[in-house]
Amino acid sequence: MSQKDKQYTQKEKEQFLGQYKIFMPQNLACEEHYDMIIIHPTEADNDKEKVYECLDELKKLEYKDKTPIKVTILENFALHIGSMLERVDLAVRYCSVILIYLTENYSNNEYEQKFFTETALMDAIKNKRSSVVPLYAKELNKKTLPSYLLSLVEMNCNDEYFKTKLINLATKFHQDRKKREEDLHCRRLDWAVEYHEKH
Template sequence: MDLKRFEMSQKGKQYTQKEMEQFLSQYATFMPQNLACEKHYDMIIIHPNVADDDKEEVYMFLDELKNIQYEDKIPIEVTILDNFALHIGNILDKLDLAFKNCSVILIYLTNNYSDNEHEQRFFTETALMDAIMKNRSSVVPIYAKKLRKNMLPSYLQSLVEMNYNDEFFKTKLINLATKFRQGRKEREEDLHRRKLEWAVQYHEKH
């Protein structure tokens, strides 16, 4: 959609970008909260369930990831969880999923899962992914190192063999983050279009 000009309803009237913003501002206080909030950020949630000997290297990599410069100059947000199960509520609160268009990269780095933890963590992770997906967020779960393939959905199995020490894994992760960044413009334009459609309908009813 061309954001510089927008055809209002079926009357054929066109507005410039400035006029369109003025039109929207008239109805800002009446707009539903999920449309009114344009805040958008990308987040990487990482659960580094790794042996103590490997933690220093993992955290160094996470620092590198946070410092990557994107074209929009906004650093990607990285959240590190030491106890995944206890943080689900905090994650959902932080994302404020009902009112944001968030892109989420959900990552589990592990080399010390016990057999007893597999089933419990699998269902915990699935519950979080379901919650995020229901709120129209983009989720890319990445499992790395020593997870049993039969515990994972088929679409994740090809990622299981990745090792967080491998350059390929790091490159793939960075590429995913970059891809989400590139999708920011499309998501913002879609939100803007939905705002305009709502404002036009509200204007016509009142």
């Protein structure tokens, strides 16, 4: 049995979640599954209102039977770099889509946080455990949000109406996804070199 398929007992779940409970909202129980989770990784950010604005927009989406999608937000997600991978792993286990909020103005002492955050999330994508959508502060508002839902077409969703709606929202972003991925790869190489030089 693989780690991914392992069935945890309630006690094991509570012990596992207990390591991270200070980062989790009370309603994010370990056994509960969300359709989407927005990760807001910085402790303080001037654009926090934009994140909540987008959260409100996402809550307006619903399934064909009028059931609203389940979406929540994790704040202050990257306070400790050392356990970033474990916390991302916890999130992707119980959610189909991760939306991560990234500012464009990281200071020098925050670049490491950005490097580890995106590395962990790319690992999640590679292992097909969850679809990950980057939200960039400079361009993020409720009008541009649909164009940033790039991975929703791959989400594990059985409701065709909902999936089609999300595919339509994501179309614009997909048109230049390849270029964005190439740009991200170049930036990630730059971060890796910078990290190596500073250590």
